[in-house]
Each structure stands twice: as C-alpha cells, then as structure tokens.
Amino acid sequence: MTVYYPETFRCAQITPYQIAVDMGLLRTAMDGGAYRQRRVYRTMPHQFRLEFIMTVVELGAWQEWVNVNAYDFFTIQKLESMYAGKIGEISSPHSIRFISNLDIDNPVYGWVRVKVQAELDPLQAANSGPLVPSDHWIIGGTPAAPSNANTIIAGSPGAPSSIRISAGSPAQPAAIIEPPPEVARTTEANLVRLTEQSEIRTLLEI
Secondary structure, three states: OOOEOOOOOOOOOOOOOEEEEOOOEEEEOOOOOOOEEEEOOOOOOEEEEEEEEEEHHHHHHHHHHHHHHHOOOEEEEEEOOHHHHHOOOOOEEEEEEEOOOOEEEOOOOOEEEEEEEEEEOHHHHHOOOOOOOOOOOOOOEOOOOEOOOOOOOOEOOOOEOOOEEEOOOOOOOOOEEEOOHHHHHHHHHHHHHHHHHHHHHHHHHO
16 A cells, blocks of 8 residues: 655655666776776665754644654655656656655744655656546545445456456556556446436336
8 A cells, every 4th residue: 555645745855856876887997998887787776865844732742643654665755856747747756765864953043944865666766656546546445434436346257347447556556447448338238228227116106
C-alpha cells in the first residue's frame, strides 16, 4: 500500500533545494595523459536535501508522522527533478524515503526549520512516476466506512463483468477500473437484453 505525504503538511521549500545525482563515475589518475574514466552503472540514483518550515505546533504531528512513515518509501506530491521535466511539469509526485536524522533549528520564535536528506525510489526511473489517486481508484475502506468504489460483480464466462481492475505496480499502485472493449460490447448487449426483459415484464404486469 502506497503511503502519501499528507496534504495538510507543509511542502518542501523551493529554496534551498538540492539534488545530488550519482552518475556511477569511476576515474583513475594516469601517470601520463588524461584521467581514465568509465561508468560503473547508469541508474542515476538521486538524493535530495530537503527543508521544511513550519510552526512548532505543526511540528508535533509532522514529526510523529515522519517517525512512523517517512523512513520507508512514501509519495510526496511536489518535488522538482528530471522526472517532473519528463512529463512536462515543474514539480510532480516522487516516491522517496528519508535517509538522515532530522536537523531542526529555530529561525523565528514559534517556527522551526527542519533539514533532512532523502533518496528517490529506484522504481521511479522505470516508470513515469507515481500517479495521484483519482475517483477511478479503489480504496478498500473498513466495515464502518466501506469503499466508495463501484460494486464489482465477477460475472461469468458468458456474461463477464463490465469492469476490469488493473492492479498496477509498487511505483504505480493504481487499481483503475476500466471496461475492456470486448467486455463493453458484451455488457451493451446484456443491457439491451435486460431492457427488453424489463419491457416485457412491464407489459405482463399491465
């Protein structure tokens, strides 16, 4: 299950903001001539230096959430990197985890500045980036507050369900409901048949 950075929390500051990209570069000095250089990998791991500014009151809930969630991968909605640029945006969702202690100071009375380092999920490079949930996602819910997604009826080989669930992946965990073309056609035929049966039943009742 993907964990999302709460929207009620402060975003990372635009400045200062740093990204260190590991290009896997290995250089060897030569007694004569230029350095010899090669790449040992091409995955380009990213590390971020993030800074959050918030009130001391906000720090309570923020640090508690960080302690429970931020040292495993979670999705933060607005970060800048090449992956935002790839989809034509200045900032975009990124899957990250914190990898350092929290450095907290007090720039103004009642406010704190938190500095922390984070690393990008390696799976981000293999995908266009984590998606933001929409109304087409399925949220499990609980018995007291059940899912608000459409009821799923499995159907049968002759009359399959009108929806399909795409499970997604760790980086894109969307469970998007979408009707395959062949199922949509079958469903349309079933609706016509059910409509005809309803009309016949109405006539019989009259």
